[in-house]
Amino acid sequence: xxxxxxxxxxxxxxxxxAAITLRDLVHCVLCLAVTxxxxxxxxxxxxAEFIAFSQVLVYIGAVAILALFVVLLTRTGEIENQSRFxxxxxxxxxxxxxxxxxxxxxxxxxxxxxxxESVAASIRLRDVGRELMSAYVLPLEVLGLLLTAALIxxxxxxxxxxxxxxxxxxxxxxxxxxxxx
Amino acid sequence: MIELADQFFVLSKQQILLLMPVAAQPLASVLxxxxxxxxxxxxxxxxxxxxxxxxxxxxxxxxxxNRVGPFGxxxxxxxxxxxxxxxxxxxxxxxxxxxxxxxxxVMVAALLAYSVLPLGRNMVALDLDAGVLFFFAxxxxxxxxxxxxxxxxxxxxxxxxxxxxxxxxxxYEIPLILSTVGVLMTAGTLSTTGIVxxxxxxxxLLPNWYVLTPxxxxxxxxxxxxxxxxxxxxxxxxPEGESEIVAGYFTEYSGxxxxxxxxxxxxxxxxxxxxxxxLFLGGWNSPLAILDWVPSYVWFFAKLMGLIGLSIWVRGxxxxxxxxxxxxxxxxxxxxxxxxxxxxxxxxxxxxxxxLGWFVCGSLVAGSYCxxxxxxxxxxxxxxxxxxxxx
Numbered sequence: 125x126x127x128x129x130x131x132x133x134x135x136x137x138x139x140x141x142a143a144i145t146l147r148d149l150v151h152c153v154l155c156l157a158v159t160x161x162x163x164x165x166x167x168x169x170x171x172a173e174f175i176a177f178s179q180v181l182v183y184i185g186a187v188a189i190l191a192l193f194v195v196l197l198t199r200t201g202e203i204e205n206q207s208r209f210x211x212x213x214x215x216x217x218x219x220x221x222x223x224x225x226x227x228x229x230x231x232x233x234x235x236x237x238x239x240x241e242s243v244a245a246s247i248r249l250r251d252v253g254r255e256l257m258s259a260y261v262l263p264l265e266v267l268g269l270l271l272t273a274a275l276i277x278x279x280x281x282x283x284x285x286x287x288x289x290x291x292x293x294x295x296x297x298x299x300x301x302x303x304x305x
Numbered sequence: 306m307i308e309l310a311d312q313f314f315v316l317s318k319q320q321i322l323l324l325m326p327v328a329a330q331p332l333a334s335v336l337x338x339x340x341x342x343x344x345x346x347x348x349x350x351x352x353x354x355x356x357x358x359x360x361x362x363x364x365x366x367x368x369x370x371n372r373v374g375p376f377g378x379x380x381x382x383x384x385x386x387x388x389x390x391x392x393x394x395x396x397x398x399x400x401x402x403x404x405x406x407x408x409x410x411v412m413v414a415a416l417l418a419y420s421v422l423p424l425g426r427n428m429v430a431l432d433l434d435a436g437v438l439f440f441f442a443x444x445x446x447x448x449x450x451x452x453x454x455x456x457x458x459x460x461x462x463x464x465x466x467x468x469x470x471x472x473x474x475x476x477y478e479i480p481l482i483l484s485t486v487g488v489l490m491t492a493g494t495l496s497t498t499g500i501v502x503x504x505x506x507x508x509x510l511l512p513n514w515y516v517l518t519p520x521x522x523x524x525x526x527x528x529x530x531x532x533x534x535x536x537x538x539x540x541x542x543x544p545e546g547e548s549e550i551v552a553g554y555f556t557e558y559s560g561x562x563x564x565x566x567x568x569x570x571x572x573x574x575x576x577x578x579x580x581x582x583x584l585f586l587g588g589w590n591s592p593l594a595i596l597d598w599v600p601s602y603v604w605f606f607a608k609l610m611g612l613i614g615l616s617i618w619v620r621g622x623x624x625x626x627x628x629x630x631x632x633x634x635x636x637x638x639x640x641x642x643x644x645x646x647x648x649x650x651x652x653x654x655x656x657x658x659x660x661l662g663w664f665v666c667g668s669l670v671a672g673s674y675c676x677x678x679x680x681x682x683x684x685x686x687x688x689x690x691x692x693x694x695x696x
Contacts, residue, residue, distance in 0.1 A: 180443070
């Protein structure tokens with residue numbers, strides 16, 4: 125095992141554990157961002173430049189920020205003191221364990237294990253683009269459609285409604301005010 | 306002789322490396338690439354602060370700094386000493402670690418962007434196959450630093466400023482990236498050196514720069530506008546709108562931490578301008594064939610100073626936008642224009658580079674510009690805002 129990969133996995137593991145155990149939700153999300161960065165570094169170490177930079181661009185630049193906004197918009201006060209370990213938390217643990225054993229088993233029985241030759245080093249960005257536009261064009265288009273649908277949905281949510289009555293003289297709009305969150 | 310002047314820094318780095326013991330060479334090579342970049346751009350930052358204050362002073366019909374040193378050019382030195390010796394005030398309730406880390410992260414992100422910028426022929430610290438993507442990925446992590454600064458300060462003005470900054474950065478990142486797509490399609494590479502090489506050579510008298518094509522011209526200005534918004538500069542300086550929210554996300558920073566934010570912001574501006582030069586203005590290529598003997602880095606820095614001058618001019622002459630104008634401009638003008646621009650770049654590829662290409666692509670870009678402009682300026686008259694989710 126290489127030293128740099130060991131350091132990276134230690135960083136990823138520690139920040140992932142911190143992301144689920146820390147009290148402050150904002151700290152949790154920032155630790156998650158560190159995990160994303162660590163994963164990007166692993167991709168970079170494996171010679172996959174494109175996926176590493178996409179990981180940083182999408183996960184740190186967008187997903188972490190989105191998670192932070194969700195935390196800030198939904199939190200109504202300090203979270204009440206609840207015990208850290210409860211039966212409820214065992215179910216996700218079991219699911220995580222199952223996923224981990226499945227992935228580890230697949231990696232262990234992979235034919236690539238133990239082979240010394242590096243496959244990733246020869247892949248250039250141009251080839252990634254060509255593959256995306258030929259062999260994987262259908263998944264790409266479906267993803268694009270999905271994201272467009274999400275964008276349209278967000279635009280409809282944010283759209284201002286046309287007031288259907290004459291506005292009150294005090295300036296409040298005609299439809300009842302939304303409930304305070 | 307011309308060759309020697311052009312490659313002076315590259316050759317001297319090689320000579321210094323030969324003097325080193327073999328074990329120290331990798332580290333020395335890295336340091337010899339990094340230290341000049343930091344030194345040169347820190348000096349440029351110091352120079353720009355004076356030029357900007359003097360330029361803004363002239364625009365506002367006053368003198369600007371003229372007390373320290375000849376014509377006030379030692380002012381940044383005095384400012385630096387002042388900010389270093391100032392007390393570092395950290396409010397009692399701040400989130401200590403995040404409050405400390407935010408300015409560091411801003412600086413790190415801004416400096417990392419320089420590793421892929423070609424400053425001259427063979428003068429790039431890191432020639433990545435996905436250089437442009439690296440640049441944007443690094444820029445995206447600035448948003449996290451801004452959030453950390455605003456949130457950890459425990460100050461409502463800082464939080465408001467951070468929220469404004471993040472909303473603005475996310476909105477303008479899309480046209481920023483989309484405006485580069487045309488260049489990437491035409492050059493066929495994401496490597497910054499590859500893009501510069503694709504723009505070398507001359508057709509007739511004019512160079513083969515992408516800014517001299519209809520889609521490149523529109524893309525250059527879209528990129529510059531979006532980059533100005535990303536750097537939070539006027540007219541997009543709402544995040545630090547001093548008339549409304551004190552100083553935005555760095556309200557609670559003082560002394561050298563404030564100076565680091567300031568430095569990081571300017572480094573980001575220079576990096577964005579340098580990328581604009583790389584993508585649209587031919588990088589270190591000279592504009593005329595007969596001027597090819599001038600060293601490549603001279604051209605690069607001349608173009609950079611030109612763009613910095615342009616941004617000072619824009620800052621001095623434009624009023625600050627309102628928040629809804631900012632968002633309308635990003636989503637209703639910049640985004641459609643950059644999408645049309647991608648289409649125009651694709652058509653340019655197939656219509657040839659002659660009169661037909663100019664007519665088709667030029668009319669597409671100019672037509673959509675006029676149509677969007679008329680639509681937005683006539684339909685978007687001022688009216689009372691109706692809030693749906695707030696009372």
